[in-house]
Amino acid sequence: MPVRVRPVTDDELEALTRLARARKAAAGKVRRAQIILASHGGHSVKVICEQLHANDNTVCFWIHRFNRLGLPGLEEGLRSGRPPTYTPEEMSIAISTALTPPEQLDLPFHSWTLDRLVAYLNDVKGIGIRRSRVSEVFRREGLRWHQEETWFGERVDPDFAKKRGPSSGSTLRRPNTAS
Numbered sequence: 001m002p003v004r005v006r007p008v009t010d011d012e013l014e015a016l017t018r019l020a021r022a023r024k025a026a027a028g029k030v031r032r033a034q035i036i037l038a039s040h041g042g043h044s045v046k047v048i049c050e051q052l053h054a055n056d057n058t059v060c061f062w063i064h065r066f067n068r069l070g071l072p073g074l075e076e077g078l079r080s081g082r083p084p085t086y087t088p089e090e091m092s093i094a095i096s097t098a099l100t101p102p103e104q105l106d107l108p109f110h111s112w113t114l115d116r117l118v119a120y121l122n123d124v125k126g127i128g129i130r131r132s133r134v135s136e137v138f139r140r141e142g143l144r145w146h147q148e149e150t151w152f153g154e155r156v157d158p159d160f161a162k163k164r165g166p167s168s169g170s171t172l173r174r175p176n177t178a179s
Contacts, residue, residue, distance in 0.1 A: 003060050005039040006067045013040070015071055032062050032074045039063050090127045091137055097121060098138070 008016070019025055019033035031052065038048045039059075048059050065073040086094075098117055102109050109116065114131050121127045121134075138144070 003039075003045050003063050005036055005063050008036075008040050012071055016040075019074075028076065029074055032066075035059055035062050036066050036074070086127070086129065086133070086137075090129075093125055093127060094121055094129060094134060094137060095141060095143070097125065098134075098143075 016033045016037050020030060020037050022030055031054070034052060035048055035054065035058075038051060039045075043051070045056050045059050045063075048054065049056050052059075062074070094117075097105075097120065098112055102112060102116070105120075107116075107120070114134060118129060118131050118134060121129050
């Protein structure tokens with residue numbers, strides 16, 4: 001018996017069509033919506049495989065799953081793999097530390113860098129975490145790393161420019177251009 005998608009509701013058809021044409025959705029999910037729409041359009045598994053360059057087992061799997069679960073069935077399930085290395089508590093500590101000004105922790109600098117944060121988490125908090133993992137955790141939590149200090153660093157002394165004196169006279173001024 002040929003594998004076919006079950007009758008699709010109008011709402012499902014609209015959602016599938018939108019998803020199949022989406023440019024910012026996950027590529028796998030777009031492909032799964034295209035499989036379901038092709039089957040809904042009357043194409044056989046063999047034709048769908050040829051059109052979408054997919055394996056027949058993959059096409060059958062997603063059609064059966066959609067028939068059983070509907071639109072939520074297009075989501076990828078959990079995959080087995082290495083368990084998380086860090087506990088939620090450790091991740092919470094890393095995030096809250098990054099959001100705390102270093103001065104409140106009696107540290108001799110005014111802003112965090114990834115290297116400073118990693119060193120603090122390793123040495124003080126006892127969380128052996130790598131720089132790349134900190135960035136990954138921040139991205140997953142929707143946080144973005146901002147460089148708060150310039151290349152020269154923040155000026156701690158507000159009278160620095162006055163104490164430094166005038167700039168070097170060795171640099172010539174550029175002449176104004178004609179309008």
